[in-house]
Structure formats: C-alpha cells, structure tokens
Amino acid sequence: MHSVGQVTPQSRHFAEPLPLQSGTSLRDYTLVYETYGTLNAARSNAVLVCHALNASHHVAGTYAGVEKSEGWWDNLIGPGKPLDTDRFFVIGVNNLGSCFGSTGPMHVNPDTGRPYGADFPVVTVEDWVDAQARLFDALGIEQLAAVIGGSLGGMQALGWSLRHPDRLRHCIAVATAPNLSAQNIAFNEVARRAIVTDPDFHGGHYQAHGVVPKRGLRVARMIGHITYLSDDAMETKFGRLTRNGSDASGERPLRYAYSTQDVEFEIESYLRYQGDKFSDYFDANTYLLITRALDYFDPARAFGGDLTTAFAQARCQFQLVSFTTDWRFSPARSREIVKALLDNRHRVSYAEIEAPHGHDAFLLDDARYHALLRACFDNISKEAGDV
C-alpha cells in the first residue's frame, strides 16, 4: 500500500459551448484533470472521483518538488489502497467555476477580454456532470466502472446516475444528501453575505481593483469549518482550553485574559488560522458559485419533490455511506436516498459508520470506512473481470 507517486495535471480544451441548467451556456472552456493507474484494453476500469467545495482534481499523489502536496483523498487511492490504482484507472476532474485550473471566474471572459468575475455563469451539479461526460467522450471512455464522491462530490455521483444512467456501473455517494436543508442553505447564505458585503468584493469584480475580499472569505471559511466538525470532536480537541498561558501542570489557567478582540480560547485560534489559510488561496466568486451548486442540487424537484420518481431513471448499483456524527449531512439524509432507491428496487448497499469526526469523516482513513470501500471496489473489480 503506497502512494501513486508524483503526478502531473493534464488539461483539455472544449471549443463547443456547454449548455447550462440556467438556460445560458459556457462558450468554451478548459477542464483540468489528473489520472492515476492505467486504462485497461476494454476501457472498462475507469473510476471518476468528484471533489467537494474546496478541493480539486488533485486527488492523489504529490507534485514534484512541492512539500505536503498529497492529493486530498490520497489515503484512499493508490497501489494496494481501497481504490486500487493497480486495478483501476482513476480520474479527478476540477469542476467548472473552480479556482484550481478549470475555467472559472478568474479566467478571461472571451466576450469581454476581462476576467469573468461575478459574470461567470451559475453552474450546477448537473452542469459539472455534463462537462465531465464530455471529457470521457474525449478520452474514449463510454462507461465508468464507478463514480465516487463525498459531500458535494456525492451529489455529483448521484447526478451521474440520473443524468447519464448507462454510463456508470456503480455510484458511491458518501456523506451526502438528496438536497440541502433550510439550515444547510442558511449557513451557505451567511458565508456568501460575509463575502459579498466585504467592501473589497466590488460586486465580484475585485480583480479589476487589484484586491481580494479576504475578510469575507475568512468568515465564510470559519462558518464552514464549524459545520464540518462534530460538536463532540470540537469539544474533545479544544473544549474550553484558553490560549494565554497555562499553569505548570498544563491545566487551564485560573485567569482569563479578558479581551473582546484578542484570541482567548484555542478554538478561536484554530478557526482564525483556518480562515486565514483559506483566504490566501481560494477565490471568492468560486465560493459563491460552489455553495450555490450545493443549494440548487435537488433531483426530486423536477418530479414534484418525489425522490422515488426521480431515481426511477437510474440504472447503476449504489453504495451509500454516512457517518453518525455528521450533522451537516446526517445519516437521515442518506436514508432518504436509500429509501428512494429501494422503492425502485435498485441494487443498493448502505453503511452508517460510527465515527466521531462529523462531516469531515469522509476524508479520514477510519478503518471500518476504508474496509467498506475496499470491499466495494474489490467487488466492482471482480464483477467487471477487469483484473
């Protein structure tokens, strides 16, 4: 079980406009992606890994000369790992509207010669799925062995099963939901307001002003981070530990610093650090676009809110996974999907993993979780006779 080693992103340009769910289209665009492993002769062992909010196409491996450059799901993907690159040809694609290479708000709008900024069209999970499908057309891959993703990535996996039902054999959707709850949307909206009301946002055209709405991005990330962790995990890790000194025994100090603006508790320091780090690399317009893609995802919507009817068109096998302490996308939301699949007599397995880490658990290498995914991919590999 080792790493896929050093990897290099690839890119492909698409000159044909992409029709979008919003009714507009993207005139032309580039997708950045990475692949690990080898496509077999039957072209039947490809697995698409879909990324969530702040991740990218860089799913596994490292970049030459860059420290700590492991891909975001490197613990899952590699030779001998649960998603075994000795057997599967794994592909990570950066979503449109992102800030990591694929065409997004920071790129030049061919209609104006200036960066898209806030004019980048609103993209949805379905749009991403369609763009990914075109990439597989270009790569000569007619059918994927599996599409896998967690959180927003799980929504894309579900989107694949509905939008291109015959182009995947397995859909593996982890820590996801059939749509966002009002509370989910509420958190997204607060984050967006923090960004949009930052005076450096300039209506989304901050690049033209040579600034970045870092204040808003920081607050947005802090809000997000709270929802990624379970209450218990945060309590275990930080509790009420204060930052300003502690006595010799390492216990909490007897006195607070008594400040309204300085860091007093460790959790504050942690959140500020996460916010600062995020604001250094993430694009504000991308944050708006991606949270909106989350808000909009709702496959039941076109069927009067009936998720069972929505999933009638699916053809693949499903594996759903949720985590007991995930309060962002709780197990109850995964069970809604499982019910809709069972109503349709689709083949579905469902695992509710007892893990303390909240929503973040889908990125961690919990033993039971990874054993489950390993078994899942073993089966996929065997039934396809890919090895």
Next chain:
Amino acid sequence: MHSVGQVTPQSRHFAEPLPLQSGTSLRDYTLVYETYGTLNAARSNAVLVCHALNASHHVAGTYAGVEKSEGWWDNLIGPGKPLDTDRFFVIGVNNLGSCFGSTGPMHVNPDTGRPYGADFPVVTVEDWVDAQARLFDALGIEQLAAVIGGSLGGMQALGWSLRHPDRLRHCIAVATAPNLSAQNIAFNEVARRAIVTDPDFHGGHYQAHGVVPKRGLRVARMIGHITYLSDDAMETKFGRLTRNGSDASGERPLRYAYSTQDVEFEIESYLRYQGDKFSDYFDANTYLLITRALDYFDPARAFGGDLTTAFAQARCQFQLVSFTTDWRFSPARSREIVKALLDNRHRVSYAEIEAPHGHDAFLLDDARYHALLRACFDNISKEAGDV
C-alpha cells in the same frame, strides 16, 4: 390574564465603583430597570428577570404611544399570567455594557470625555449579578423570591445562586448551560470576527468616525439566528421554498433564478431581514461584550472544572428547564447542572420540554412550558405566604 399595561423605565445611578472580575472596575454607572406589580410589606415577593443577548430591562407591558412595544417576555408576565404580577413584584434590569440604557460602550467614559467604545471594560455574568445586587440594596430588597432567566439570563440566575446564595429563595434557569461548549464559542467567535473585521468597526471606536459596522452586525445576527432555531423548525417554516414566484397552486416554481448574490430561497430572505433589523438597533461593541460574557461563564472553573464543588455553596431551590430540540444549549447541558445540584442534595426540579422550536422555545408560550412555570411560581407564592 392580561397585560401589565403601559410601563415606564426607571434608572438609578451608582457613584461607587464596581469591582469587575477582570480586575479593573467601572468608575460609576447607571442601571436602567422596569418593575411590574407591587412589592409587599414584607419585601419578600420580588422576582428578578434576567435578559439574554439582545433583550433588555423591558420584559413586560408596552410603552405609551409605541406600537408593537410589548416586552420580550410579555407572554409570561402579567396579572394572571404564569409569573403573576398580582402576587409578585417583578423587576427587569438592563445589563451593564448593553445598548439599551444602562451604562455601556455608547456612553461617555468619564476618564476621557469620549464614548467608551472598545474601551468599555469586559463585564461578566458575575459582574452583572453584583450590579443587580447593588440595585436591590438600593431598593431595600434583601432577599428575592426568585431569579429567573433563559439562555444567558439562565446563567445569571445560576450566578445569583452561587454569588449571593442567601439573597434568593429560588433559581429558575431555562435553556441554559454550565458553560459554553467549543462549538458555542466557535459560533460567537465567527460573529465577532465578522464585526471586528468590518472596515467600519475602526477598532471599536466607530462612533468617533460617525459610522456603524452594520455589515458585521448583519452577519453576526444571521449566524446567531441559525443557532436559535432547530433544524426541523427551520425546515418546517422555510424548507427549500424559493422566493422568485411560484405557480398558481402555490407550489415551488419549476425554475430557479440562478443568482449567486440575489435572494433565491425564503430562508435567505428571512435571515437577511433579521440581520438588517438587528444592525439598525444593536451596538457592535455590546455584541462583543455580551458574547464574551457568555464565553467566560464557567462556575466550575475556579474549582478545577468540578461543577459539583462549585454548587456546594448554593442555598436556594432550583428549577431547571430545557427543550428537546435546543441544539445551542441542549438538554444534556441542563442535566450536567441537575447532576451537580443532586450531588449536593440541593432541592431541584428538572423539566425537559418536548418542543419543536429549538433554543427560541424559551421565549414562546408553549402550553406545557408555561404550565410548568405557573405551577413553579404558584408554589413559590404559597410557601412564602406572600399572597
């Protein structure tokens, strides 16, 4: 059962400095308060009502000529209501550091001749309790029949039982906690960062610049509001309803508006409205101070984290109330307090009310909740022979 009618705030100035938990002191100060009902001859029927984050001394009744000016707990307090002003003399006191009359950051610092702003000293729950005790000294009330409060107000009620154990007979603490969890502090910190990083904050001395950090206040209030409501209540009230039109049947429209910055979902509209309203009347420095008072409250801290030892000094009877869907101050937090009280063989009743409204439930007139408080105050009244 009717209203206490029209009421008028009173105020009292205290020339003697108030020593604060932070080690500094407040040179002199004014407390604004309201009273309802009549103090009996024995001066034994006084009930203090403590307010939470954005409320004030205006607990019940209305102001002459002001529409919709009912006090924030008017459904509980009045002639014939659960806290019956025909039997009890009820007092609401505005906390120090507030923006509703008692000395706070918007007032002039006698040391500089300019508004306190960010220089207003950090005040704690214990400081508020001490200031309230001085008011009762001035009013000639040696012992309160009860102190009642919800949320941060409940912390003050608990603070009374510990700081002035012989000056109250009953402590009624609703929807509260023995301290904030890491997650609670995290939400407070994000709200504070939104305020402090608003360019109009000017380090807390925005009054001197003739501006108000409204952007930060709006975001802070939106975050707070999410934590006041249960996930289910938000889902029931708003769900995924969109704002821009609906078909004739009133069902959700088939198309989204597809915008990253405009309101799309009803929950967004609701949160923005709450944020706007709040930013029109609430003071930013007060928000920082009051969230810090919440962060700092931790009676077990001086006893090595042992809540049982902390409550050894209490003398009064306790009534604890929590609400099943309150995820901000969950029933588990109230049970920690109940356990510490039982460990000390204190007299305590505890009610876990099944209510769908989350933390906000403590302000609503849920039938079982109000019946419980009615019975509680009936007993207090009878045992004291106050009627």
